[in-house]
Amino acid sequence: MFKLFLISIFTAVLLNAGWFDRDMYTNGISDSSQINKLINQAINEDKYMIIEATSAYCPYSSRMNNNVFSHEDIRASLKKDFVFIKVEIGSSDLPFGLNKYYEDVTPSFFVVSPQKQYEDHVSGSMTKDEFIGFMEMYSE
Numbered sequence: 001m002f003k004l005f006l007i008s009i010f011t012a013v014l015l016n017a018g019w020f021d022r023d024m025y026t027n028g029i030s031d032s033s034q035i036n037k038l039i040n041q042a043i044n045e046d047k048y049m050i051i052e053a054t055s056a057y058c059p060y061s062s063r064m065n066n067n068v069f070s071h072e073d074i075r076a077s078l079k080k081d082f083v084f085i086k087v088e089i090g091s092s093d094l095p096f097g098l099n100k101y102y103e104d105v106t107p108s109f110f111v112v113s114p115q116k117q118y119e120d121h122v123s124g125s126m127t128k129d130e131f132i133g134f135m136e137m138y139s140e
Contacts (some may be wrong), residue, residue, distance in 0.1 A: 029115070031092070054088060061107045098121075
């Protein structure tokens with residue numbers, strides 16, 4: 001328990017020091033109006049959406065934050081080719097009825113077309129290279 005406390009404090013210090021941005025790549029959204037705004041952005045920009053089901057307490061989601069989303073090239077690719085929506089499970093429902101595909105595994109990544117059609121999903125943590133391969137299947 002004490003070890004978990006120390007890890008939490010260390011992570012908070014890193015976040016506040018600016019080593020990792022507190023933004024949509026590391027924090028789940030629980031506000032449905034913010035989710036809808038990102039959905040509208042994807043539709044207007046004709047971009048696929050990658051919707052991540054995440055949990056603040058999931059060690060595998062944290063691993064993705066630290067080992068994948070902390071890389072600027074990943075962020076740039078997501079911004080260029082997709083609209084990334086990170087949904088905090090338990091605080092908000094997954095859009096587009098994605099709950100029927102959700103397997104109670106965080107993180108889970110769902111791909112939805114600009115026409116709001118479910119395309120695919122992958123459950124579980126990925127390495128940077130695995131996530132790049134996942135993005136490449138749907139990038140231009």
